[in-house]
Amino acid sequence: MKKGIIISIVLVVVVIVGVFLIMAKQNNNQGNKDNITYEIYLKVNPLVLFDFKVENEEAIVTDFKLDNDKARELFVNIDFKGMNLITAIEIYGDKLKESKIEFTNIYIWTTWDNKQYFENSKYKLDVTIVKSEEIQNVPQNTISKLQYDTKYYKVLDEHGFNIVFKENGVLEYHVDTPYSQKVCDEFVPSACFDFTFDDNYYKEEASSNMYVIEGDTVTLKAKEGEDYWGWTNSYAKCEILFNRIKCDVYNGFHDSNASYVRTEYYEIKK
Numbered sequence: 268m269k270k271g272i273i274i275s276i277v278l279v280v281v282v283i284v285g286v287f288l289i290m291a292k293q294n295n296n297q298g299n300k301d302n303i304t305y306e307i308y309l310k311v312n313p314l315v316l317f318d319f320k321v322e323n324e325e326a327i328v329t330d331f332k333l334d335n336d337k338a339r340e341l342f343v344n345i346d347f348k349g350m351n352l353i354t355a356i357e358i359y360g361d362k363l364k365e366s367k368i369e370f371t372n373i374y375i376w377t378t379w380d381n382k383q384y385f386e387n388s389k390y391k392l393d394v395t396i397v398k399s400e401e402i403q404n405v406p407q408n409t410i411s412k413l414q415y416d417t418k419y420y421k422v423l424d425e426h427g428f429n430i431v432f433k434e435n436g437v438l439e440y441h442v443d444t445p446y447s448q449k450v451c452d453e454f455v456p457s458a459c460f461d462f463t464f465d466d467n468y469y470k471e472e473a474s475s476n477m478y479v480i481e482g483d484t485v486t487l488k489a490k491e492g493e494d495y496w497g498w499t500n501s502y503a504k505c506e507i508l509f510n511r512i513k514c515d516v517y518n519g520f521h522d523s524n525a526s527y528v529r530t531e532y533y534e535i536k537k
Contacts, residue, residue, distance in 0.1 A: 304329065307352070307377035308405045309359050311370045312508055313338035319352050319379075326352035326384065334406060341366060353388055360390040369422040369532040374510070376405045393537065409509045413485055419512055419533035426464070430487075430533060436477040438487065440469035454520050472496060483507045487514070500525050510535045 302320070309315045314334040319326050331347045333339045341362050347355045360373055372393040375385065385392045397405070418429040418441065427443025445465035452458040462468065475493040479486050488502035489495040495502055500519025505512040511534045517525035 305377065305379040306399075306402050307375060307379065308334075308402065308409075309356060310374045310405075310409055310509060311363055311372075311511070312368060312513075313341050313359075313363070314406060314409065315342065315359060317347060317352065317355060321379070326379070328352055328355050331355075353384075356385075356388055356392070357390065360388075367530075370511070371420075371422055371534050371536070374409070376402060378402055411483055411507045411509050413480060413507050413512075414510075414535060417535055420536055422532040422534050428464075432478060432485070436479065438473045438476050438478055440473045441466055442469060480507075485512065503531070505533075 304318050304320055307317045307319065309317070315338050316332040316334050317328050318330040319328045328347045328350045333342055345358065345362070347358070350358070356373065363370060372391050375392050375394045376397050377394065378397060378399050380396050382394050382396065385394050413432055415432050415434060418431055420427060420429045426446055429441050431439040431441065433439060442464055445463065447461065447463045449459050450462050475489055476487060476495060477490050479488070483506060485505045485507055486502055487495070487505065498518055498520065500523055501517060502525065503514040503516045505514040511532060514531045514533065516528045516531060518528045519525040
């Protein structure tokens with residue numbers, strides 16, 4: 268009888284000790300997890316690096332680095348330290364919109380393996396999980412360069428108009444959804460025409476145009492003896508960015524002095 272009681276007491280003690288050890292291990296693991304510093308890069312044009320920790324399931328920015336000139340220009344007066352990570356990301360997006368930078372995606376590379384967390388942002392985040400030893404390669408891997416045989420979609424265009432850069436200055440224009448529309452001359456409002464915008468229409472336009480690359484700029488213009496989108500002495504001068512181009516459009520209106528008309532952004536879609 269006494270032997271059975273002793274065995275029962277021993278078993279209870281073993282169970283209690285086991286539970287205590289498991290809880291202690293879990294608490295220790297959680298403590299170690301909370302002490303881990305993660306890294307995250309954000310890029311549209313500006314490249315920003317955040318260091319952050321996860322405390323009580325909340326990601327908090329502990330440090331940051333403005334990693335290129337555009338980032339230093341836009342965020343020089345913003346202190347991200349202590350912010351919730353999603354809040355910091357949304358401020359990044361808000362500042363871009365405030366600066367009239369149009370975009371579809373904010374590209375993200377992070378060492379934190381928790382893609383679900385980033386679904387809570389009001390912006391579309393293109394998230395790539397990388398290893399700690401790979402995060403340092405992001406600035407080099409996101410250097411701006413023109414992508415060939417790839418569709419650059421006009422940002423905010425509902426019909427999916429896009430530009431493809433082929434080799435040797437050859438351009439292609441496409442539209443995902445053909446449509447018809449009355450188009451009026453922006454300088455002569457009374458001159459209006461009905462057009463169907465499809466790949467056949469854009470093929471004819473592309474045959475008159477070409478591009479030239481100089482450094483980090485690609486200029487879209489008319490071939491010799493042709494007009495650029497029907498306009499003499501007109502062209503688009505585009506800054507080459509990561510997965511994007513920013514195009515300032517100049518219109519000569521049959522004049523040798525082309526003047527700035529508007530800025531358009533084009534972005535590669537995955």
